[in-house]
Amino acid sequence: MQRxxxxxxxxxxxxxxxxLAAGSIGRLFNIAQxxxxxxxxxxxxxxxxxxxxxxxxxxLRDPDGFxxxxxxxxxxxxxxxxxxxxxxxxRMVQVRQVATTPDAAADVEDRDAIERGFRxxxxxxxxxxxxxxxxxxxxDEAAAALAVPTGTIKSRLSRATAALRSxxxxxxxxxxxxxxxxxx
Amino acid sequence: xxxxxxxxxxxxxxxxERATSTPxxxxxxxxxxxxxxxxQRPGWLIRDGWRLSSSAAARGRAAAAIGxxxxxxxxxARLSLVAPAPSIGSPATASPSSSPSPSPSPSPYLCGQxxxxxxxxxxxxxxxxxxxxxxxxxxVPAGWANxxxxxxxxxxxxxxxxxxxxxxxxTFRDGIYVYRRPVAASATSRTALKGxxxxxxxxxxxxxGHADLDAxxxxxxxxxxxxxxxxxxxxPGSPRVSPDRCTTDHGEPRCESLxxxxxxxAKPGGxxxxxxxxxxxxxxxxxxxxxxSGDTVMVVVDDVDxxxxxxxxxxxxxxxxxxxxxx
Numbered sequence: 001m002q003r004x005x006x007x008x009x010x011x012x013x014x015x016x017x018x019x020l021a022a023g024s025i026g027r028l029f030n031i032a033q034x035x036x037x038x039x040x041x042x043x044x045x046x047x048x049x050x051x052x053x054x055x056x057x058x059x060l061r062d063p064d065g066f067x068x069x070x071x072x073x074x075x076x077x078x079x080x081x082x083x084x085x086x087x088x089x090x091r092m093v094q095v096r097q098v099a100t101t102p103d104a105a106a107d108v109e110d111r112d113a114i115e116r117g118f119r120x121x122x123x124x125x126x127x128x129x130x131x132x133x134x135x136x137x138x139x140d141e142a143a144a145a146l147a148v149p150t151g152t153i154k155s156r157l158s159r160a161t162a163a164l165r166s167x168x169x170x171x172x173x174x175x176x177x178x179x180x181x182x183x184x
Numbered sequence: 185x186x187x188x189x190x191x192x193x194x195x196x197x198x199x200x201e202r203a204t205s206t207p208x209x210x211x212x213x214x215x216x217x218x219x220x221x222x223x224q225r226p227g228w229l230i231r232d233g234w235r236l237s238s239s240a241a242a243r244g245r246a247a248a249a250i251g252x253x254x255x256x257x258x259x260x261a262r263l264s265l266v267a268p269a270p271s272i273g274s275p276a277t278a279s280p281s282s283s284p285s286p287s288p289s290p291s292p293y294l295c296g297q298x299x300x301x302x303x304x305x306x307x308x309x310x311x312x313x314x315x316x317x318x319x320x321x322x323x324v325p326a327g328w329a330n331x332x333x334x335x336x337x338x339x340x341x342x343x344x345x346x347x348x349x350x351x352x353x354x355t356f357r358d359g360i361y362v363y364r365r366p367v368a369a370s371a372t373s374r375t376a377l378k379g380x381x382x383x384x385x386x387x388x389x390x391x392x393g394h395a396d397l398d399a400x401x402x403x404x405x406x407x408x409x410x411x412x413x414x415x416x417x418x419x420p421g422s423p424r425v426s427p428d429r430c431t432t433d434h435g436e437p438r439c440e441s442l443x444x445x446x447x448x449x450a451k452p453g454g455x456x457x458x459x460x461x462x463x464x465x466x467x468x469x470x471x472x473x474x475x476x477s478g479d480t481v482m483v484v485v486d487d488v489d490x491x492x493x494x495x496x497x498x499x500x501x502x503x504x505x506x507x508x509x510x511x
Binding site: 012016017018021022025029030033034039043046047050051052054055056057058059072073075076079080082083110111114115116118122123124129130133134146147148149161164165169 | 191192194195196198200201202203206207212214215216218219220222223224225245325326327343344345346347355369481489490491492494495498510
């Protein structure tokens with residue numbers, strides 16, 4: 001079914017492309033939002049992705065590769081939006097504090113710490129973590145989406161995880177210092 | 185705290201939790217309105233396009249990608265075959281500065297493989313070449329890496345760019361390639377073509393009228409004190425009729441040899457040597473410039489896999505426009 005739609009869209013059928021876009025847009029937006037952590041930027045990235053996909057669809061030789069091809073265009077669009085965002089002034093990240101029990105508080109703290117740490121990662125590190133841990137991509141699939149060799153995926157994933165861990169540890173040290181100052 | 189937990193598991197759960205939001209109202213409609221205003225590019229312009237179009241194909245190619253990195257088209261293949269692929273976006277090995285700063289060894293970049301100095305992954309900022317002459321300053325945003333910086337070549341790779349692997353195993357990546365003192369090359373032997381001058385105008389006119397290329401008309405440009413011409417090139421869809429040594433050098437049936445290094449320090453096989461051509465689906469924006477130092481310099485925005493030329497050009501053009509050549 002998708003193959004037929006891709007072939008029709010490749011032949012210039014806008015309705016077929018609209019059907020493909022409708023079927024993909026939720027997933028694309030989710031991925032973009034996770035990588036960018038910003039709905040407006042994700043909105044822009046998805047629009048850009050669909051425009052580029054339509055424009056260059058005749059260059060897709062294998063219709064069965066449509067999803068992987070779309071992911072690759074999306075990642076490029078996400079990088080572009082992330083770079084654009086970096087040029088603007090940094091924004092404060094507001095974190096809701098809604099914990100009611102010690103366990104829940106710890107859980108929320110952990111999630112908020114991940115949120116803060118994840119936001120501070122480089123775009124390419126966020127991208128590889130989303131591909132692996134949200135989409136469940138293999139190294140080969142992630143390599144195809146990011147247009148890098150498989151070996152690069154392994155090293156980038158390792159660096160991204162290390163960077164996130166480092167951010168979380170820094171976050172924890174900061175929280176400890178704050179706690180100590182409060183006690184004094 | 186989080187750092188002591190299973191980070192992968194927690195991250196997966198956090199991503200799942202954050203991924204439940206629905207797209208903004210009207211996103212599909214806005215996207216399709218823009219699509220309606222967009223024309224599809226003809227297949228011949230996109231060339232062979234997407235090379236990693238199926239996971240099986242991707243797996244096969246990825247497994248075969250033995251960690252070679254690009255220098256520029258089929259330039260300096262000796263170096264390409266020994267250098268592992270760079271991991272663009274990894275922590276920078278140098279902060280923006282004008283002083284020489286060789287990458288630590290072993291480096292994932294060509295410069296760490298006995299081919300001069302370079303900076304590796306670049307933080308956003310302005311840099312000055314260590315080895316390339318005439319000395320050149322350039323500014324990059326995030327997502328770029330300096331893969332090579334020697335007397336006759338400067339290579340900046342795009343983290344979001346594609347790559348292309350030739351039948352002989354040489355792999356090249358999208359980016360900006362800068363060459364000092366190119367001369368028109370013979371298609372049949374590794375020698376300069378007689379009768380073609382070496383100034384930007386001579387080379388640009390020769391390229392623009394090349395019988396085995398699809399080339400755009402020339403436009404005049406001034407970049408960083410260099411004056412010259414810009415044009416787009418690609419291979420025609422039909423296989424070439426006349427012979428070219430690149431078919432035997434790299435096993436690629438569609439290719440065209442174009443330029444050789446004329447830098448005094450360049451020795452065939454050495455780090456300053458290049459042998460420049462265009463292959464398969466590749467498309468390139470070429471700038472040929474006469475610089476204040478008297479050197480002719482060629483800047484190539486190189487979409488090696490022909491997948492997203494517009495994206496690469498949009499990302500690379502501000503960098504090229506930031507170039508400043510020293511006298």
